Amino acid sequence: xxxxxxxxxxxxxxxxxxxxxxxxxxxxxxxxxxxxxxxxxxxxxxxxxxxxxxxxxxxxxxxxxxxxxxxxxxxxxxxxxxxxxxxxxxxxxxxxxxxxxxxxxxxxxxxxxxxxxxxxxxxxxxxxxxxxxxxxxxxxxxxxxxxxxxxxxxxxxxxxxxxxxxxxxxxxxxxxxxxxxxxxxxxxxxxxxxxxxxxxxxxxxxxxxxxxxxxxxxxxxxxxxxxxxxxxxxxxxxxxxxxxxxxxxxxxxxxxxxxxxxxxxxxxxxxxxxxxxxxxxxxxxxxxxxxxxxxxxxxxx
Amino acid sequence: xxxxxxxxxxxxxxxxxxxxxxxxxxxxxxxxxxxxxxxxxxxxxxxxxxxxxxxxxxxxxxxxxxxxxxxxxxxxxxxxxxxxxxxxxxxxxxxxxxxxxxxxxxxxxxxxxxxxxxxxxxxxxxxxxxxxxxxxxxxxxxxxxxxxxxxxxxxxxxxxxxxxxxxxxxxxxxxxxxxxxxxxxxxxxxxxxxxxxxxxxxxxxxxxxxxxxxxxxxxxxxxxxxxxxxxxxxxxxxxxxxxxxxxxxxxxxxxxxxxxxxxxxxxxxxxxxxxxxxxxxxxxxxxxxxxxxxxxxxxxxxxxxxxxxxxxxxxxxxxxxxxxxxxxxxxxxxxxxxxxxxxxxxxxxxxxxxxxxxxx
Numbered sequence: 001x002x003x004x005x006x007x008x009x010x011x012x013x014x015x016x017x018x019x020x021x022x023x024x025x026x027x028x029x030x031x032x033x034x035x036x037x038x039x040x041x042x043x044x045x046x047x048x049x050x051x052x053x054x055x056x057x058x059x060x061x062x063x064x065x066x067x068x069x070x071x072x073x074x075x076x077x078x079x080x081x082x083x084x085x086x087x088x089x090x091x092x093x094x095x096x097x098x099x100x101x102x103x104x105x106x107x108x109x110x111x112x113x114x115x116x117x118x119x120x121x122x123x124x125x126x127x128x129x130x131x132x133x134x135x136x137x138x139x140x141x142x143x144x145x146x147x148x149x150x151x152x153x154x155x156x157x158x159x160x161x162x163x164x165x166x167x168x169x170x171x172x173x174x175x176x177x178x179x180x181x182x183x184x185x186x187x188x189x190x191x192x193x194x195x196x197x198x199x200x201x202x203x204x205x206x207x208x209x210x211x212x213x214x215x216x217x218x219x220x221x222x223x224x225x226x227x228x229x230x231x232x233x234x235x236x237x238x239x240x241x242x243x244x245x246x247x248x249x250x251x252x253x254x255x256x257x258x259x260x261x262x263x264x265x266x267x268x269x270x271x272x273x274x275x276x277x278x279x280x281x282x283x284x285x286x287x288x289x290x291x292x293x294x295x296x297x298x299x300x301x
Numbered sequence: 302x303x304x305x306x307x308x309x310x311x312x313x314x315x316x317x318x319x320x321x322x323x324x325x326x327x328x329x330x331x332x333x334x335x336x337x338x339x340x341x342x343x344x345x346x347x348x349x350x351x352x353x354x355x356x357x358x359x360x361x362x363x364x365x366x367x368x369x370x371x372x373x374x375x376x377x378x379x380x381x382x383x384x385x386x387x388x389x390x391x392x393x394x395x396x397x398x399x400x401x402x403x404x405x406x407x408x409x410x411x412x413x414x415x416x417x418x419x420x421x422x423x424x425x426x427x428x429x430x431x432x433x434x435x436x437x438x439x440x441x442x443x444x445x446x447x448x449x450x451x452x453x454x455x456x457x458x459x460x461x462x463x464x465x466x467x468x469x470x471x472x473x474x475x476x477x478x479x480x481x482x483x484x485x486x487x488x489x490x491x492x493x494x495x496x497x498x499x500x501x502x503x504x505x506x507x508x509x510x511x512x513x514x515x516x517x518x519x520x521x522x523x524x525x526x527x528x529x530x531x532x533x534x535x536x537x538x539x540x541x542x543x544x545x546x547x548x549x550x551x552x553x554x555x556x557x558x559x560x561x562x563x564x565x566x567x568x569x570x571x572x573x574x575x576x577x578x579x580x581x582x583x584x585x586x587x588x589x590x591x592x593x594x595x596x597x598x599x600x601x602x603x604x605x606x607x608x609x610x611x612x613x614x615x616x617x618x619x620x621x622x623x624x625x626x627x628x629x630x631x632x633x634x635x636x637x638x639x640x641x642x643x644x645x646x647x648x649x650x651x652x653x654x655x656x657x658x659x660x661x
Contacts, residue, residue, distance in 0.1 A: 013566070038616065041563065047556055050552050052635070056635075061619075195510045197510060202547045202574040206468075281596050
């Protein structure tokens with residue numbers, strides 16, 4: 001399957017292991033990634049907060065670039081990109097006059113966005129297009145005994161209607177389904193669908209880190225070995241800031257946070273090092289001890 | 302008639318006993334409401350069940366509760382719909398969150414919700430001198446504020462606000478939506494003062510985390526978070542309120558960052574959000590962040606070159622978009638609440654109408 005691939009900013013900035021692990025995992029899933037290297041930041045909701053037309057135009061440009069490729073759809077690896085882009089798409093698709101107005105700006109570059117692009121996070125693509133059954137067959141290292149807490153990131157689960165979450169597409173349960181398909185144990189804890197706090201880290205640092213710390217603490221209380229997230233911005237607050245979050249909530253956390261492609265890659269038999277797991281602030285020793293693995297070694301294909 | 306298992310969270314703070322779950326079997330048609338089920342339990346089995354309600358028609362906003370973890374109005378939730386969301390076949394009803402419980406499903410709205418609403422001066426501060434005749438206002442501006450006027454003060458958004466969960470002093474979604482009702486009203490004379498008050502409050506305008514919980518919670522489609530984003534846009538871009546909480550600076554630093562780099566350059570965002578690397582406000586923050594940066598470097602997440610240099614630059618096309626849109630004298634915003642979608646506005650197909658009319 002060929003997709004127009006939008007990696008976002010942070011996966012190539014402060015969480016390079018996300019971009020790297022996606023590149024490792026894609027061929028194992030027969031995914032051909034056509035990287036949208038000319039596209040710009042989605043605005044993460046902040047540009048829209050500043051100027052809606054600006055955010056809509058930048059994202060319409062990204063969509064138009066994706067439509068120029070021969071990818072079946074557009075794929076992202078960031079909950080925040082998913083949410084911010086879907087919000088812009090909602091306006092662009094709803095009103096032809098507005099779309100024409102935005103396209104007029106894009107015409108300077110010879111681009112035009114046609115309504116109705118399909119833009120899916122890797123998580124959605126895994127469940128809806130690749131399929132959990134196919135994925136199950138590809139597992140070379142079942143995550144047996146690995147207790148994984150899902151952490152979605154707000155932008156990929158709310159608002160429910162805009163994100164197309166319904167009976168047929170229970171996208172707010174896909175991480176649980178995926179962990180199960182990879183052979184892991186799903187950990188049910190209070191924070192799975194809550195906010196990591198990252199958007200207010202410069203405005204209300206205590207509240208921000210209290211959110212991260214509390215959710216990780218809840219995962220720890222539920223005896224998770226790690227949490228997994230499809231959002232690199234959540235990863236910044238949950239992993240990079242975890243030592244400070246631990247001091248804000250006044251307890252030990254020591255909770256490894258995996259990026260979604262890392263968890264998938266691990267189950268597909270890739271080595272933790274190749275998946276960039278050595279770049280994490282909280283070492284994923286509870287996931288792979290390297291001497292005494294929590295998950296078994298991979299079986300040959 | 303169908304049977305439903307209703308599980309209620311019971312608690313009487315005066316009793317000294319901890320909260321507990323109480324189960325009743327209810328007989329009602331599936332299209333009846335969760336409120337009717339609670340009232341049946343109260344009428345038939347246990348008169349001491351505490352629930353606040355009045356209109357039973359989603360108008361008065363009295364019966365805000367959590368049904369299977371979702372905040373909303375008990376009278377506005379069908380039993381069938383509640384059952385679909387159930388984990389184990391029971392319909393679980395709890396009091397709303399973020400507010401103290403008075404008894405069972407009744408929470409103290411005065412202690413939290415109303416106090417916050419009062420803090421935003423929820424009345425019109427008109428222009429002086431008062432005109433001799435009525436104020437003339439733009440239709441679109443008034444339609445826009447009717448979205449926040451649709452609020453029935455049920456507290457569902459307050460119940461699940463994730464920022465309030467960690468910062469109980471946060472002004473919160475309902476009160477901020479109410480604030481927009483006046484900031485968006487052309488008849489109000491105190492827009493800037495209102496915004497300055499909200500922006501300078503360290504638990505105010507900039508504590509919202511964009512979690513969208515309030516958007517999903519609201520039974521009236523008020524879209525509180527959308528109103529909060531409007532307040533920020535007007536505070537920052539129209540009134541240039543440089544608040545002490547870095548809300549303005551963060552927003553402007555982010556936009557400048559993308560205009561310059563095309564993609565986010567994280568290493569600049571933090572210092573710029575505090576006013577720039579050498580700003581007195583930024584220095585303590587940067588020192589506090591040093592251990593984080595060092596740990597990142599040790600793990601090869603952040604390289605000194607990546608932090609100091611700018612590996613990517615915005616293309617001239619991306620810069621061109623910023624320049625063109627920022628140069629406009631007025632912001633152009635599509636408000637779907639006012640405009641509706643093309644689908645909503647499509648001319649009704651007369652043939653279709655006749656057909657369905659005939660079938661009925």
